[in-house]
Amino acid sequence: MALGTLYAFLGVAIAVLLSGIGSALGVSIAGRVAAGVVTEDPKKFGQTLVLTALPGTQGIYGFVIGMLMVFKFAAVPGPISLEAGFRFLVTGLPIGVVGLLSAIYQGKVAAAGVGIVAKRPEEAAKGIVYAGLVETYAILAFIISFFLYNTITL
Amino acid sequence: MAIVPMKRLELYGLAEHKSSFLSELQRLGLVELIEPTTEEKRLETEEEIAAKLRQIEERLGEITRVLAVFERFAPQKPNFVEQFSGIKTVLTWEEQQNYLAKRDEAKALADQIFTIEQAYSLLEQEKAKAEREIKALQPWAKLDLPVEAWRGSRRIAVFLGSYDRDPQLLSQALAEEEIAHCYQEIGEHESRIYAVFFCWRETRAAEILREKGFVPAWPELTTGTVGERLAALNEKMEQLAAEMAKHAATLMELAAERPFFQTLYDYWHNQKRQVEAQRQLLVGKAVFGLHGWVPAAQAARVEKVISALKLPHCLRFSEPQAGEEIPILLKNKKLVTPFERLVESFSYPRQDEVDPSAAIAPFYFLCYGMALGDAGYGALLALICAALMAKITMGPGGRKMAKLFILSGLGAVFFGLITSSIFGYSFFNGAFNVVENPQLLLVLSLGLGLVQLYVGTIISAWICIKNGDVAEAVWGKGVWLLFLTGILLMVGGSYIGLGAYTEQFKYGTLIAALLLIAGNARGKRRLVEILKAIPAGLLDIYGSVSFFSDVLSYSRLMALGLSGAVMASIINLFVEMLWGAPLGWLFAVLIFVIGHGLNFGLNLLGAYVHASRLQYLEFFGTFFTGGGRPFAPFKLENINIFLKKEREV
Numbered sequence: 006m007a008l009g010t011l012y013a014f015l016g017v018a019i020a021v022l023l024s025g026i027g028s029a030l031g032v033s034i035a036g037r038v039a040a041g042v043v044t045e046d047p048k049k050f051g052q053t054l055v056l057t058a059l060p061g062t063q064g065i066y067g068f069v070i071g072m073l074m075v076f077k078f079a080a081v082p083g084p085i086s087l088e089a090g091f092r093f094l095v096t097g098l099p100i101g102v103v104g105l106l107s108a109i110y111q112g113k114v115a116a117a118g119v120g121i122v123a124k125r126p127e128e129a130a131k132g133i134v135y136a137g138l139v140e141t142y143a144i145l146a147f148i149i150s151f152f153l154y155n156t157i158t159l
Numbered sequence: 160m161a162i163v164p165m166k167r168l169e170l171y172g173l174a175e176h177k178s179s180f181l182s183e184l185q186r187l188g189l190v191e192l193i194e195p196t197t198e199e200k201r202l203e204t205e206e207e208i209a210a211k212l213r214q215i216e217e218r219l220g221e222i223t224r225v226l227a228v229f230e231r232f233a234p235q236k237p238n239f240v241e242q243f244s245g246i247k248t249v250l251t252w253e254e255q256q257n258y259l260a261k262r263d264e265a266k267a268l269a270d271q272i273f274t275i276e277q278a279y280s281l282l283e284q285e286k287a288k289a290e291r292e293i294k295a296l297q298p299w300a301k302l303d304l305p306v307e308a309w310r311g312s313r314r315i316a317v318f319l320g321s322y323d324r325d326p327q328l329l330s331q332a333l334a335e336e337e338i339a340h341c342y343q344e345i346g347e348h349e350s351r352i353y354a355v356f357f358c359w360r361e362t363r364a365a366e367i368l369r370e371k372g373f374v375p376a377w378p379e380l381t382t383g384t385v386g387e388r389l390a391a392l393n394e395k396m397e398q399l400a401a402e403m404a405k406h407a408a409t410l411m412e413l414a415a416e417r418p419f420f421q422t423l424y425d426y427w428h429n430q431k432r433q434v435e436a437q438r439q440l441l442v443g444k445a446v447f448g449l450h451g452w453v454p455a456a457q458a459a460r461v462e463k464v465i466s467a468l469k470l471p472h473c474l475r476f477s478e479p480q481a482g483e484e485i486p487i488l489l490k491n492k493k494l495v496t497p498f499e500r501l502v503e504s505f506s507y508p509r510q511d512e513v514d515p516s517a518a519i520a521p522f523y524f525l526c527y528g529m530a531l532g533d534a535g536y537g538a539l540l541a542l543i544c545a546a547l548m549a550k551i552t553m554g555p556g557g558r559k560m561a562k563l564f565i566l567s568g569l570g571a572v573f574f575g576l577i578t579s580s581i582f583g584y585s586f587f588n589g590a591f592n593v594v595e596n597p598q599l600l601l602v603l604s605l606g607l608g609l610v611q612l613y614v615g616t617i618i619s620a621w622i623c624i625k626n627g628d629v630a631e632a633v634w635g636k637g638v639w640l641l642f643l644t645g646i647l648l649m650v651g652g653s654y655i656g657l658g659a660y661t662e663q664f665k666y667g668t669l670i671a672a673l674l675l676i677a678g679n680a681r682g683k684r685r686l687v688e689i690l691k692a693i694p695a696g697l698l699d700i701y702g703s704v705s706f707f708s709d710v711l712s713y714s715r716l717m718a719l720g721l722s723g724a725v726m727a728s729i730i731n732l733f734v735e736m737l738w739g740a741p742l743g744w745l746f747a748v749l750i751f752v753i754g755h756g757l758n759f760g761l762n763l764l765g766a767y768v769h770a771s772r773l774q775y776l777e778f779f780g781t782f783f784t785g786g787g788r789p790f791a792p793f794k795l796e797n798i799n800i801f802l803k804k805e806r807e808v
Contacts, residue, residue: 048237
């Protein structure tokens, strides 16, 4: 495998791996609390589901960036130049790292939001907004990753 | 933009009629009662109220118990939608009246239900007892020695018990002492082996067995064999189960009366609220007084209904006085009403603020549209909400929410048609393609943000003018906008073909900045104060950083729209790849449905969260703080039932 190709593949791996791990952790943090609430009141499944799903978006962003990169180098046969490989690698970093951390922290906020659902279900929308605030930074990272991706030409 | 003007209501009447007045006001549901400021709670009224409340609480407690029994024997299963909306029993007004007419039967019916439930509980206890006995006897099931034989005979002793190893070892120990014996394994339970030993009496058999760790134990039995007892118990269990099933069936049948008890619950709940409302009356020896808020437009209706009672009274309306906290009720044009929901879930405006519903309506529509960004998804969302509204009975809040999502969905249809994206497919040439030209999408997002924040600043200027502070509107907001525009033209002028004027823009911005500082110093007389105002003016200029960071925050719309669009096209790619293969169409359809379903769900949620956030943080930051108290009229409240058509007043 040419070194450039290796770096390009690593870039995809970083984007998908890290953000995916983050989302899995975030969703599990919120999901555990949600399961506790549903034990007491099964009727709250729907509302807690929304909060639990929120930290899942980082994984999607990482997947989207990873997929776009794969499409880009799958369209061109042959090994990838070292320069392009590095670009792919760095492109994966913002969404990978920010996705990983923001999903975990978003999961914690979502878990607290599940507490709102438990005690004051009529205010659940506010819990959703709080969890949404954390996502801002994953979105910014996604935008930067995307524009970095747009600079790559093969 | 409308906060409904309120009027203060004062009603005086004879103390003996207070329940009639209160019940009428409750039915009308237009008046919010004001707690008396002077604490004139007379002791006897408080006692009277407490006694009435106790009676009602008792009834409510009984009904709650009945409903709990119904829930246990005939539980209501909420479907997916009802998990959000809660289960309500839908009744027509006539049905409700019929139920209320026979409310005297409730007591007897409740007693009947409690009797059956008690009988059921007793049977349940008996069954549990029998189960315990069966469990205890289980290890001995194979012992066919009747109780009478356990004492042994004159020459042979019988030892029953358990051992944690193979009883063969015990047998060997006995054989070593040359004691004639035989034994039989009965069964195994929790890794102990149960066995019976037959030995000659007058030997050391008992001692040896004990020393080796054989624990004497025997089944609790009074007569016959274990097998006989087990059979009897099993038969009893069957009988009990049959009887319990019979009772359960009766209770399930009785659960058909659930709407009756639910209606009664709501009835007594409202009675309780009415009695509690008496605490908000000023009661004298002969007369009572009541203060409240009523929407000004409804005052005439309240007057009409109260005078229709034909009871002696005095009713007065007055304008609110300065310094009074007026409850807030929002009323807007039909198209804007759903967006009130967003304002309500943030905070109600204070009485001196404007209702931002109308201002956020078009922007929310566009923000949501850009964030969801697909005509297919938008149409699906609108259709789902329309179907829900048609199928389920919703309260006013739920209807508002559903309408909000219908409008938001239409926003996505609008934007999806512009960019030609229907479930990720492009059937015609749109204005531009989101995936191919993300820069344009980013510019559009930021442009929308810029426009919305300008509008917000203009609204805040308008509020200043409305409050009579024209100078602040001009010097504070007007110059501020000029300054921001200057910066924008200076930095971005070259992109829109105004590059030649960059120098002029530079000076214009500088002048605006100086004006901003000068504006801060206006009204200040002494030189020291004027000098003091300069740092504050500089801080204002620094505020432009936060303004532009707010604008940048709108870039999230681009990210959401883009990630949704890319996901959709990836799903479609998988679908195309599978289509050609044998049986591929099946998997293709599955992937299409599941993939787009998930993408739809996540994008819908993301668009809602982020479009709301942009209103709450970025837009409201320019002119709205909120903190008003929502208008909470004294009215009939139904917890369990939902009336199809509210009674005409």
